[in-house]
Amino acid sequence: xxxxxxxxxxxxxxxxxxxxxxxxxxxxxxxxxxxxxxxxxxxxxxxxxxxxxxxxxxxxxxxxxxxxxxxxxxxxxxxxxxxxxxxxxxxxxxxxxxxxxxxxxxxxxxxxxxxxxxxxxxxxxxxxxxxxxxxxxxxxxxxxxxxxxxxxxxxxxxxxxxxxxxxxxxxxxxxxxxxxxxxxxxxxxxxxxxxxxxxxxxxxxxxxxxxxxxxxxxxxxxxxxxxxxxxxxxxxxxxxxxxxxxxxxxxxxxxxxxxxxxxxxxxxxxxxxxxxxxxxxxxxxxxxxxxxxxxx
Numbered sequence: 201x202x203x204x205x206x207x208x209x210x211x212x213x214x215x216x217x218x219x220x221x222x223x224x225x226x227x228x229x230x231x232x233x234x235x236x237x238x239x240x241x242x243x244x245x246x247x248x249x250x251x252x253x254x255x256x257x258x259x260x261x262x263x264x265x266x267x268x269x270x271x272x273x274x275x276x277x278x279x280x281x282x283x284x285x286x287x288x289x290x291x292x293x294x295x296x297x298x299x300x301x302x303x304x305x306x307x308x309x310x311x312x313x314x315x316x317x318x319x320x321x322x323x324x325x326x327x328x329x330x331x332x333x334x335x336x337x338x339x340x341x342x343x344x345x346x347x348x349x350x351x352x353x354x355x356x357x358x359x360x361x362x363x364x365x366x367x368x369x370x371x372x373x374x375x376x377x378x379x380x381x382x383x384x385x386x387x388x389x390x391x392x393x394x395x396x397x398x399x400x401x402x403x404x405x406x407x408x409x410x411x412x413x414x415x416x417x418x419x420x421x422x423x424x425x426x427x428x429x430x431x432x433x434x435x436x437x438x439x440x441x442x443x444x445x446x447x448x449x450x451x452x453x454x455x456x457x458x459x460x461x462x463x464x465x466x467x468x469x470x471x472x473x474x475x476x477x478x479x480x481x482x483x484x485x486x487x488x489x490x491x492x493x494x495x496x
Contacts, residue, residue: 204229208237212248212260219257273313280306280317281324288326291335291378291393293342293371333394335378340399344368345380348405353382354398355391365402366391370411375440381411388414423454426461427475434471441467455479462487 204227211218211226223234238258242248247261271279283302286292306314344351345368354363366382366389373379378393383406408414427450430438435445441464442451453461462483465472474481 202237205237205241208234208241209246209260212258215260217251217257217259223258276309276313277317277320280309281321284321285326288376289373290332290376291338293338332376335393335396337396337399338371338378338393340401341368341371341380341393341396344399344401345370347401348407350402350404350406351382352400352402353391353396356395356397361397363398367406367408369408369414372411381414383408388418418454423452424458424477424479426451426453426458426477426480428465429473429475430468431471434468437468437471438465441465459483466491 207227208223211223220231220234223229224231227234229237238248238250249259249261251257251259280302283305287302306317309317341351343349350365350367352363352365354361364384366380366384369381369383369388371378371380371393372390379390380393380396381388381390428442430445430449439445441461442448458477458480462480465474465484466487474484
């Protein structure tokens with residue numbers, strides 16, 4: 201494939217109709233050359249739609265092929281292993297494509313490299329948690345995020361089902377569990393996708409800043425300082441709960457997150473003592489009273 205062909209593909213992938221004259225100006229090739237290039241790309245399998253007339257031009261149809269990557273051998277192996285790792289993530293929003301993507305990619309590689317990769321994959325394993333709950337609505341939520349449509353969600357809470365409307369800003373994967381971050385009348389909230397029992401895509405659209413910006417603003421909320429005294433075992437038990445737990449003893453936490461944090465701290469039992477704030481100490485006392493009552 202010529203360098204000019206790759207340039208034409210990038211121009212067509214802009215998602216709009218492009219005239220022959222525009223393609224000629226962008227590439228420096230003649231109109232006749234552009235027309236021949238388009239025929240060549242169609243023969244290579246690129247779904248190009250040509251529209252005749254004054255307002256005509258060329259468009260790339262949906263499910264278009266993207267230009268090939270030019271990778272060194274180590275990069276090719278790294279990309280394959282990344283694709284295999286993605287297969288371990290449950291309910292990826294793109295459906296069953298994740299189960300075949302790595303094999304399709306390997307089949308396109310030179311035979312010697314394909315053989316090397318298949319030998320290597322038997323010695324690099326991903327041994328994740330097999331008890332991860334199903335989250336079948338990731339694809340629907342991804343579509344709503346992409347199209348900026350509000351959704352109506354039926355959600356399973358500890359007090360029963362609730363149905364409400366949110367503007368889905370984005371998604372996140374944490375401990376192999378999918379979360380959707382949505383804006384509602386209560387502000388920015390996160391919801392476990394595996395606890396969603398129904399999703400309805402609404403016609404109403406929304407405008408919002410991106411999820412990274414919103415989370416950064418959320419982190420800047422006023423909070424309280426949590427001070428802990430931890431044993432070495434306590435630090436290990438809570439390493440997935442608090443950042444930089446190997447070096448720190450104090451963290452700034454939004455006050456509304458204290459109830460959730462108190463339940464997380466129970467994982468470490470007597471290996472952690474809350475020094476401050478007093479509100480968190482009281483929560484821990486209440487938890488331990490309820491726990492002790494079960495065994496007295």
